[in-house]
Amino acid sequence: MCVFDDTVKISVKEGDSVTLNSDLTEMKDDDVIQWRFENTLIAEFNKRADRFTVYDDVLDGRFRDRLKLDKQTGSLTITNTTTEHAGVYQLQINRVTIPFYLTVFALRLPVPVISRNSSQCSLSSNCSLVCSAVNVSHVTLSWYKGNSLLSSISVSDLSISLSLPLEVEYQDKNTYSCVLNNPISNQTQHLDITHLCHTCSDSVHCCGPTEAVIRLVLSALVGVATVIILVYDIRSRRAERDQAHIHTSGT
Incomplete structure (x- = not known):
């Protein structure tokens, strides 16, 4: 997904309405405006023909009953946004194209999952773990030791899976937690070392x-x-x- 330097970037939280402004005060009589989402036509207005059309059934109906086109300025409003509406929009006025990039932050994130990186016994003194989150976008996944940040990974793409490894000693008494967050929400999973990490002397648990x-x-x-x-x-x-x-x- 390409986002160019001249792209207009807008961020909202899930459920909000957002207006993508054309920056026109009034359309001229010969103006033709088209709005696209990910190269799919979703709305157009031909001023001379006075023809106004909203294609809200495309893309599996994700825009159904959510699009409003201002007949005076050509600006597009999306109501009750969801994370499915995040992405690249293109406004074409006659032969000029203006790109927009909309970010929709989820109100509720999934709880990250901590698991052992391997189910096999190891003679190493360290326990290999991984924290993961699936189907997330515009989030950061982080490991904390107490209140100190150990590592993190961020993603701005749509609906992908994230994973972040961590190694701890079997007898480590520190507190660890994995946090998934965006600017408006977060979810935390605390690590239970005694439950996930066993030495190979405890073969029934470890192996x-x-x-x-x-x-x-x-x-x-x-x-x-x-x-x-x-x-x-x-x-x-x-x-x-x-x-x-x-x-x-x-x-």
């Missing part, structure tokens, strides 16, 4: 279920083999003693 079962089966087999060896050794020693006793009695 995946399949590996844990394999380890338990192997441990059981080793135990059985040990018992068999001990029984065999006891019986062998008893047989040797019995044989020695018979030999002594015969003599």
